[in-house]
Amino acid sequence: MINNPDWWRGAVIYQVYPRSFYDSNGDGIGDLPGVTAKLDYIASLNVDAIWLSPFFTSPMRDFGYDVADYRNVDPIFGTLSDFDTLIAEAHKRGLRIMIDQVLSHSSDQHSWFVESRANRSNPKADWYVWADPKKDGTVPNNWLSVFGGPAWTWDSRRRQYYLHNFLTSQPDLNFHNPDVQKQVLSDVKFWLDRGVDGFRLDAINFCFHDRKLRDNPASDAVKEGSIGVRKENPYAYQFHRFDKTRPENIPFLQRLRALLDEYPGTTTVGEIGDDNSLQTMADYTSGGDKLHMAYSFDLLTEQHGADFFRKTVNTIEQKLTDGWPCWAIGNHDVARVASRWEATSDQQLKAYMAMLLTLRGSVCIYQGEELGLTEAELAYEDLVDPYGINFWPEYKGRDGCRTPMVWHHKKTHGGFSDARPWLPVYDDHYNAAVAVQHEEDNSVLEAYRTFLGWRREQPVLLKGDIRFHKAPGNILIYSRSLGAETLLVVLNLSDQAATLTLPEAKAPMAGTPDFVGGQWQGNELKLPAWGVEIARS
Template structure:
């Protein structure tokens, strides 16, 4: 076991505020043993890439033992590594190498539900009166044999599955093989918190908490009310999913969660400089819940909702609207923003399907993301400007896509293997003849080796802008204030201490002109954009940016 820490660095309990976190989907990052699936040794071998970008931390999606029905988000042993990914010694080596490189490690905890193969559930379903009988959410059928209420699963259909041994239904917000844990039971909470300590003692620096607002259900099992069509929002579930037809008042978002999050935070406080980010999945109250979960300094350090992961087109008005809404909903809170992750269509495709110069578009969006108030998550391949892969139905692995095909193609298109070398077998990801998902040919031309050191590449722009960002603490820690809209030109300032920065982005496909706020502004260089300044007028190329500092 290792309890290593980042060398030559006094623990900074505030490191997470404004951090840039690089998300790694382990199945698809690097395969070290030739089986076509990425693993922990593969991640370790590629950490230099993350360090060269300038990220502060990595978030690794689940690698625990699992039947892989939902590719690791169905855990059967919270304290061990699935053999697909390696073993605990491989994880310890990964921690040690990351810390040597100055990178913090956050892991993905999935504690709203487990796999139905977890020993806890195997025991729980064996009878109604066993010691773990109420560790999961069990309920009797209605007199006519139908489920206890109208709750729905995100993966389609009822959120209840019948168990013939107990002659009861169990709740599953996701797949039937992912039963929901009953966190109303203090023994369940204690077991999950003990597991959290296990990973903290191994040296992890923090957590990403999956579906953090799903931890508790209504004890009375009350029906969710219906949702008027005009209030339906497809940010949490695809538009074809009837999950959107309900207001989820009782199957998640319960007030009891606040006390559990305080318990979770107290465990983290037993260790130096630990941080957690929670995923809030709710299409109506997402930012409000983020505000609740990050208030008071005694729950989550930061959370993210789905505002910037939704299909809604990104415009100057949308950026300002989201930041204003967050400030109103969470005045004490801190956001962690992302444009892409392992669950949504890559943002270059989601927003830029009709964009001609996708490289310029990708650079503008990356800098816009890293200029927002809040911490930032970058998803692997985003730094290459990767687009969503088009996966044939016969190659699909994701049960979500298989269920709703073809209207919703699932999440495989953003999960294809990382491309390292354009002309190597399997683009340098694996020596296997076949990889778990196919590698698109057009991704190969964007491989790391084609972009490294090439001035003007998307990857080099990420590196340059991250270095520029580190020079200016206002980006990481400062407040944000928006100027009046100027067509496609977004203008805002970031301020921290004695530093005030001006940020201007042309979010349009045509050159545009923007006016700077009154004041004496010094033009800043080194961020990768070119613009022409004439007094307080800035001429921005399509997808261009401009930065200045108050003199």
């Protein structure tokens, strides 16, 4: 690996959801050896790192985000030896490995919680958030779970309620206890010592709660970028002032950063789901002593279009100061972007890709995004996601973005597995298989490969500043500048051709992928529907 401790600035991180990537042993579930088997494919995309969704020991009620052992691999994914092999093989290919750390909560089957719930006097009695009921026996306050219903569950052994911001089987750790912080940091160190290059930190603003357990105030409107904000979910009806994003989170992040600084070249990217997500991103990445970078749910919603993109990026740029953003338009928690943003052509998908990859910051790409996969439509009996099962049929959950990767259109189960997969392969995905797109010069896959290969040779796109310019309608225009070099990015985010008059003639960039480029006449630029131009300014 090249010794570049600053590699994460401008890096492209490919998210692998191991359950759905590639099954190496024929049990219908993807695994770590399956990821290792596909490293050449990932390297061919010209990305810099892999983010692995959780593979830790778990009862899998939330598919690995309920951890029962922070230092071991669940048998369905393989062994610690398999993980070590994956790290070594990835590094041989110049790929770094980031793992998904779930710090705010554990599984109710973790030995810590088993001990904590036994009584009120054991050594781990205060490792989780316990509270007495109100005088009438009801829950301690009005806090709600992201997955629906109260965020409190009664435990008959302790005759107290415990807090869970997510499933009842995901009790929240009590980060006000110094021993909890010490243990969590020790578990992070365990993986650093095994050679990981960084961490994606799940729901990182959920670690601390208000000690006084004050009620959250009501919210009159859905706030931008908040986890679980759906009209059918009562979680959206509160302003989450006291159950997350507490000020105590900042000193803990500083302790976490100090640990990573002992391992040069490692990095963190935090997931921020908050009512004021952009401000929280700024708070958590400023000063160079907390998170290296963070991303929010702002580009993971159904909202899209030039005005929305401009406002969102401008807002974070104004707030971030010395912080660093990480952008994502898809992941394992939201409907696939091709469906969410109503893409009707490959060129439209390429335009969204060009926007994502030319913004200032680092980028996360979710597996299958490079194939232009749409959201899978599943029958109720196929659902396994508790979130979707709880809110069916108004909300179908996250299974539709988690169906298996389709490697080959002519193989059973798309080449993902020889056995029936844990989720069915979506019929519409076969025509988008890797084997199909690999042979097509104009495919979405080849556009990703060529654009990413070209981008990594453009320092101005990796680390340059960004400035937006006035533009009509659904046109997005911004410049990226680094030193004496400035590039102008023009995106026609509409299904109609556009003619633009720019202040001065530009020089089209050489070597850009074929889908990039318009027609210039002096300072006039003609772009087709969903057209992209990148020019020297």
